[in-house]
Amino acid sequence: MKARTLLAALTAAASLFATFAFTSEASATTYSVYLHGRNTDGTPSGWGYWSYQRPGTNSVVINYNGRSHISSANPTVRAGLNTYCTGDNYCYVAAHSAGCAHLQYAIDKYGPYNIIWVDGAGCASGGTELSDDWSWTQGDDLASDLKTGTVRSMYNHNNMRGAWFYLFGGAKGGAAAMLITGQDDGAVGYASSLGRSKTGDFCNPGDSWWLDTCDEVGMGTSTGNRYSYHYVYYRDSSENKDHYVGSGSGGIPSPMFSDMGAYAY
Amino acid sequence: MSRERPAAGPLRLWLFVIGGILILGLGLLWLRSGVKPTAPSSDEAARGGLHPEETPPGHGNAATPPPQSKHGKRKPGDNVPASGDDDELVWVDPATLTPEQIAERRAKRLRMAAQGHRDYYRYPPSSRPLSDNEDLLVRDHVEPEIRKLKRGDDGEKGEVRLELWQNKMFLREGDEASFRVKATTEKGPVPITVVEATLVTLPDEGTAPQDLGPLSVTDDGSPPDEISGDGVPTGGFVASQSRLGSYRGNLRVMLKLESEGEQGTATLNFVYTGAEPGRFTGEVSEALEDGSLALYFGLELKEAGRYEIRARLYDKTDRPIALLNFNQDLEAGKQKARLLAFGKLLRDEGAEGPYTIRDIEGWRLLSGTYPDREMMQPPEDYTTKQPYSLDQFSDAEYSDPQAEAMIEHIEKAQKTPPPAPSN
Numbered sequence: 001m002k003a004r005t006l007l008a009a010l011t012a013a014a015s016l017f018a019t020f021a022f023t024s025e026a027s028a029t030t031y032s033v034y035l036h037g038r039n040t041d042g043t044p045s046g047w048g049y050w051s052y053q054r055p056g057t058n059s060v061v062i063n064y065n066g067r068s069h070i071s072s073a074n075p076t077v078r079a080g081l082n083t084y085c086t087g088d089n090y091c092y093v094a095a096h097s098a099g100c101a102h103l104q105y106a107i108d109k110y111g112p113y114n115i116i117w118v119d120g121a122g123c124a125s126g127g128t129e130l131s132d133d134w135s136w137t138q139g140d141d142l143a144s145d146l147k148t149g150t151v152r153s154m155y156n157h158n159n160m161r162g163a164w165f166y167l168f169g170g171a172k173g174g175a176a177a178m179l180i181t182g183q184d185d186g187a188v189g190y191a192s193s194l195g196r197s198k199t200g201d202f203c204n205p206g207d208s209w210w211l212d213t214c215d216e217v218g219m220g221t222s223t224g225n226r227y228s229y230h231y232v233y234y235r236d237s238s239e240n241k242d243h244y245v246g247s248g249s250g251g252i253p254s255p256m257f258s259d260m261g262a263y264a265y
Numbered sequence: 266m267s268r269e270r271p272a273a274g275p276l277r278l279w280l281f282v283i284g285g286i287l288i289l290g291l292g293l294l295w296l297r298s299g300v301k302p303t304a305p306s307s308d309e310a311a312r313g314g315l316h317p318e319e320t321p322p323g324h325g326n327a328a329t330p331p332p333q334s335k336h337g338k339r340k341p342g343d344n345v346p347a348s349g350d351d352d353e354l355v356w357v358d359p360a361t362l363t364p365e366q367i368a369e370r371r372a373k374r375l376r377m378a379a380q381g382h383r384d385y386y387r388y389p390p391s392s393r394p395l396s397d398n399e400d401l402l403v404r405d406h407v408e409p410e411i412r413k414l415k416r417g418d419d420g421e422k423g424e425v426r427l428e429l430w431q432n433k434m435f436l437r438e439g440d441e442a443s444f445r446v447k448a449t450t451e452k453g454p455v456p457i458t459v460v461e462a463t464l465v466t467l468p469d470e471g472t473a474p475q476d477l478g479p480l481s482v483t484d485d486g487s488p489p490d491e492i493s494g495d496g497v498p499t500g501g502f503v504a505s506q507s508r509l510g511s512y513r514g515n516l517r518v519m520l521k522l523e524s525e526g527e528q529g530t531a532t533l534n535f536v537y538t539g540a541e542p543g544r545f546t547g548e549v550s551e552a553l554e555d556g557s558l559a560l561y562f563g564l565e566l567k568e569a570g571r572y573e574i575r576a577r578l579y580d581k582t583d584r585p586i587a588l589l590n591f592n593q594d595l596e597a598g599k600q601k602a603r604l605l606a607f608g609k610l611l612r613d614e615g616a617e618g619p620y621t622i623r624d625i626e627g628w629r630l631l632s633g634t635y636p637d638r639e640m641m642q643p644p645e646d647y648t649t650k651q652p653y654s655l656d657q658f659s660d661a662e663y664s665d666p667q668a669e670a671m672i673e674h675i676e677k678a679q680k681t682p683p684p685a686p687s688n
Contacts, residue, residue, distance in 0.1 A: 030678070057684065067470070071637030090674055109573070109592065109630065112390075114671055116678070117378050129412045132429075132532055134519065141470050141635065144515055147534045149407040153434035154637075158398045159590075162385030162668065164377060168356070178422065181412050197400045200411050205347035211451050219350035228397045229381065234356040237345040255343070255356055262359035263371045265684050 028088035030116075032056025032264045035077065037097025037124065038142050039066025050253075051245050055261030056092060060084055066098070067140035070105055070154065077102045078110055085113040092264040093118045096245065096253055097187065098142055100165070101125040101151055107163065108155040115163040119233075119264075121256040122170055122185050122243045126192030126199070127151040129180050148191075148199050157197065158228035166233035166259070169193035169217075170241035170252035171204065182214060183207070185236070185252055187243035190217055193252070195230025204237050233259075364683065372679050379675040386668040391592075392557070392607035394614070395577060395585045402577065402585060404624035404643065405433035414448065414457075414522060414529040424450045425457075425524045431533050432489075435628070436504040436516070437640040438540045443489035443501035444533045448524040456496030457524035464502055467515035467534070469635065477508060480518065504537050513539050513636055538640045542568040542629040545644035546599075551651065556608040556659020560589075560622065561601040562644070569597045573638070574627040578606050580616035581652075587611070589622070592630070602627070608658030618653025621646055 036049040043065045047054055050061070062080030064073040081103075085091040093115055095103050100123035107113065127148035130136050137144045145151055170185030170193065182189040182201040190202035194217050203214035217223055219232050226232075234255050241252040248254060344356050354374065359367055388394070395402060409430045415423025428447040436442055448457035462480040482500035486493030489501045500518070509516075518533040548563030562574065574591040589604040606620065623646045628638040 069469070069635035069637075071631075072633055072635050075633045090671070090678075112667060114667075114674070116675055117374060129410065132410060132412060133416075134517075134530070134532060137467065137517075137532070138474070144467055144534070147532075148410045149429075149431065149434060150515075150534050150536070152400075152408045156398065156401060156590075158401070159390065159393070160385075161390060162382035162671075164381050166356075166374075178413070179416050197408075199408050205350075216347075219346055219355045220353070222350050227400075229385075231354075233354070234344050236343075237347075238343060240343075255358070258359050259356060262362075262367050263374060265681060 028090075030057055030265075031084040031089060031091040032059040032260055033080065033084050033091045033093045034059065034061045035093060035095040035099035035103055036061075036063065036066060037095075037099045037122070038140075038146075040140060042067055049245065051248075053245075053257050055257050056094065056264035059260075064102065067142050069141045070098070070101055070145050070151070072141070074102055074105055078106050081106055081113050085115055087114075090114040090116055092116050092260065094256055094260050094264075095120045095123065096256075097122050097124045097243065098146065101145075101154075104157060104160065104165075105155045107161055108157075108159040111159075112161045113163075118163055118165045119168065119256045119259055120165050120193075121168040121253045122188055122193050123165070123167060123195070124188050124192055125151065125157060126188070126196060128188045128192060130176065130187065133179065152199075157195075157230075160229035163229060165195065165230050167193060167195050167230060168234035168241075168252050168256050168259075169232070169236060170243060171236035171239040172242040172250070173239075174242060183236070183239075185241060185243040190235075194232050194235065195227045196225050197227045198225045204235060204239075368683070375675050375679050379672045382668050382672050382675070386665050387662045388607045388610045389605065389663045389665075391590045392605045392610055393588045393590070394610060395588050398588045401575070401588060402624075404575075404577075404626045405435075407431050407434045410531075410533075412531075414524060414531075415527045416529060423527045423529070425455065425527050425529075426450065427457075427522070427529075427531055429531055429533055431535065434534075434536055435636070435638065435640050436535050436537050437642065438504060438506050440504045440640075441489070441501060442504060442516075442535050443499060444518060445490075445497050445499040446520065446522065446531070447497050448522075450525060454496065455525050457498065457522055459498045459500070459520055460523055460528075461519075461521040462500055463519045465517050465519060466509075466512055467517045468512070469514065474517075475512075477516075482520075504535075506540075509537055513537055536636050538628070538636050538638055540639070541641050542566065542570070542639040543572075543597075544641055545625070545627065547644055549647045550601075551649055553657060556661060558606040558608070558611070558618075558620070558649075558653065558658070560604045560606065560647070560649075562604060562625070562647075564595070564600045564602055564627075566595060566597045566600055568629055568639070569595065571595075571630045571632070572602065572627060573630050574602045574604065574625070576604055576622045576625040578616075579621045579623060580614070581619055582617075583621075584614075584616065586614050586616040586620075591627075607663065609660055609662055611658050612655050612660050615655070617655060618651065619649045620653065621648045 044063045064076040100120045104125050127146045131147035169190050171183040173184040174186045176186045180189045183203045191199050201214040202217050205216045208214050244251045245253045409428045411428050413423050414425040414427050426449050431444040448455050459482040462482045464477040464480050466475045480500050482498045483490050484498045490499035516535040520531045543566030546563035546565050550561045552559050572595050576589045578587040580586050591602045626643050627641045631637050
């Protein structure tokens, strides 16, 4: 009787273990997580911010209040990351503009997450000189966070816990070029979008001319003044990408979309 | 073109003329000697970011380098690599690649992802090389903002460039804030005048800013100004409770500026975090634990919560070695924050003791609010009582089960087949 009870218990335990193991394996999923940028309407709905584009495996979107302070809205971002990028779940992340700052803030202060890599287009994690403009700053709380010194002092930009940020920087500045230092996409300069750990006049190779010199940004990890785990993956040498999703192939999110579609699976 | 350029001054025009003559002369000499343009070598193309066999049209292995105008502008072509680039993996339009090339590039990125995690987790998140955190070498460092003084909508570009410096970002009750404004042109530093300086609150949306009055900005050598008459005006204020009351949040310094006949405005931002949630007691104990050096900093906390403490470790030759981080929940009352100098990091850096812990800073981290922290008064530097030699420390790497699972997953992901075409 004792032996039969023991056998039954062992069988039940084995069955339970097998069920758990199967469930655990079956529930492991790799996601492509999309993190939007500043949104003056507040929290976007569905995939609207992204113009309904969602390349990559099991694409999901984290929508947070895009006009609140980073620290105020970040719990929503962390809740999303906890759902898609922890435990048995792994993720690629596509972040745009202030979405990069949100992600980095979460990783530094509340990580770790199971992030394989990050594609970051027009990252505003180094801020923008536009935020030095009083009227722009007064527009919303997130805009005031994006003053260069403020967002750079907010968290440790180097502490990405092993996850590489592949950066896409645009240089079609348009009218805002007067206001932003160095090459820019109309919202942020290369100092931010290409992961420079200093502010200043960062530019494409060949831009320096006569006495008007600038710090030319190399691809990949090839030049200094770079935050750790920040990688120059797309540098807009031809100056034909602006900041915005809505610009289609003329926006810096465009090559990021194609990259997610090709590699995030 | 979106990079700002200054208008050509007289010096620039002369240089332009002289330079033009020189270039013309050299060009004539070159034509006479019959030298042909040199095509970039295949090595150069590879350095530019692509393997020769996967180089799509217009990406780096063209017979001639990308043409440039006198302003150094390239003709259209996405993500054109340059000769100075030394990394292999850059974006290439996937539409121009074969499935095999895409698979190869993906495998390379996954190997890089695995290696990134391996490299990071050699040491724990709480004990990092300072060489990987260069911008955090000094406590309170705020990267200066650099921009043009003149930002008019008239399209006319200015010559004067501003550097806006401040002593810190986060102010606790009673902290002294200071700031200074430097101006330069291509000729070098130029004096700048602060015509007006005021301090205002910049509260959360929906609440009107409050004018806190004018600020004194001087260039007479009286504190916080350092050098009298150097053309770098300096100002400051005290974040006093009597002035700010229950307000917490942004404080903006609003400046009207004039230099070299140009006028403009600028702002500096500080964040007022109010009263301290606790304090460092000044008590520090040290212990060798599992082959690493643990330093316990005493705290007396009024408020429970998540505390972040950051400090920099220097070795006996005064070399900056490690950034030490603490980020944990603590109860109110007497507590200790454990800062870890990881054994392998000390050994890899060849860092002999005694060690000095400098630029210690700490705050209570708040979730879902702004400001997101309450600053504490920094304690004095601390030098270890024991000398410590490297053989007292372990050479073993840090081990993190989650990181290992992550690396295993990434390695498996290389075998994942691409999704079937959706059409």
